[in-house]
Amino acid sequence: MRFENVARLDGKVALITGAAGGMGALAAHLFAQQGASVMVADFNVEGAAAVAAEILSEGGHASSVGGDVSTSADCRAMVDATVGAFGGLNILYNNAGIMLADDDNPVTTDEDVWDRTMDVNLKGVFLCCKFGIPAMLASGGGSIINVASFVAHMGAATPQIAYTATKGGVLSMTREIAAIYARQGIRCNALCPGPVGTPLLAQLWSDPARKARRVVHIPMGRWAEAEELARAALFLASDDSSFMTGQSLLVDGGIVSAYTTPE
Numbered sequence: 061m062r063f064e065n066v067a068r069l070d071g072k073v074a075l076i077t078g079a080a081g082g083m084g085a086l087a088a089h090l091f092a093q094q095g096a097s098v099m100v101a102d103f104n105v106e107g108a109a110a111v112a113a114e115i116l117s118e119g120g121h122a123s124s125v126g127g128d129v130s131t132s133a134d135c136r137a138m139v140d141a142t143v144g145a146f147g148g149l150n151i152l153y154n155n156a157g158i159m160l161a162d163d164d165n166p167v168t169t170d171e172d173v174w175d176r177t178m179d180v181n182l183k184g185v186f187l188c189c190k191f192g193i194p195a196m197l198a199s200g201g202g203s204i205i206n207v208a209s210f211v212a213h214m215g216a217a218t219p220q221i222a223y224t225a226t227k228g229g230v231l232s233m234t235r236e237i238a239a240i241y242a243r244q245g246i247r248c249n250a251l252c253p254g255p256v257g258t259p260l261l262a263q264l265w266s267d268p269a270r271k272a273r274r275v276v277h278i279p280m281g282r283w284a285e286a287e288e289l290a291r292a293a294l295f296l297a298s299d300d301s302s303f304m305t306g307q308s309l310l311v312d313g314g315i316v317s318a319y320t321t322p323e
């Protein structure tokens with residue numbers, strides 16, 4: 061039979077950053093349900109431990125590790141903890157990211173907002189790849205999923221300049237990593253969500269006017285559910301996307317394809 065009905069991540073080991081909450085936590089549950097052993101990594105140590113405990117109570121395999129992705133030693137420790145707990149690394153899901161409230165246009169945005177956003181969103185992906193890729197090569201290859209955003213593809217007049225710049229960088233880095241490692245069994249793709257109903261966005265768009273101004277540009281007329289992104293991440297993590305690398309998977313309700321939206 062050409063299509064086997066098995067759990068799609070059976071025997072795989074996944075490291076997911078920023079997995080204490082939001083999309084990362086849901087992906088941790090889904091990946092574990094699909095047979096992966098999951099390392100739940102986050103600088104929210106208690107939150108990460110709670111997600112791992114939930115997965116264990118559901119009969120899955122998981123462990124947790126604390127750490128800040130903007131710190132080299134922490135990224136190394138996350139990878140070491142994963143290999144130590146589960147014997148290898150096949151899926152590196154670089155999901156941790158921040159969007160700071162004071163991130164605005166180039167004139168008003170402070171340098172420290174720019175620097176912190178770069179450190180977490182862009183350098184964090186670089187550092188996790190720096191330490192994760194050798195572990196993946198030693199494990200026979202696998203899949204890297206870097207979370208970018210639809211703003212890596214288009215500009216917004218209601219800006220978050222630092223955030224947008226980091227996501228463009230994540231997309232460029234994704235393509236290059238894909239090209240470098242394509243013959244060594246590592247695929248690397250970017251997941252580009254549109255607006256998703258997670259704490260990150262709820263906090264930023266608590267102002268109804270600000271929310272309405274954005275939702276009007278989404279052809280589907282709503283935010284994504286975090287589950288919809290977890291399913292897209294599963295596609296990229298699994299062999300279902302085995303001939304796909306260096307791509308940007310937009311899961312955006314049609315934003316990037318549309319010039320106008322229905323009334």
Ligand code: NAI
Pocket residue numbers: 077078079080081082083084101102103104107127128129130155156157158159180184207208209210252253254255256257258259260261
């Ligand atoms: P969230 O804020 O709900 O969760 C992010 C998680 O990352 C939290 O558990 C947080 O503790 C952790 N984290 C933050 N900084 C960290 C650091 N330095 N080291 C380790 N962990 C850290 O965010 P959400 O919405 O689930 O976002 C996940 C990813 O998706 C991010 O990269 C975000 O930029 C991206 N994204 C989100 C969109 C949205 O509308 N929510 C849209 C497009 C992209």
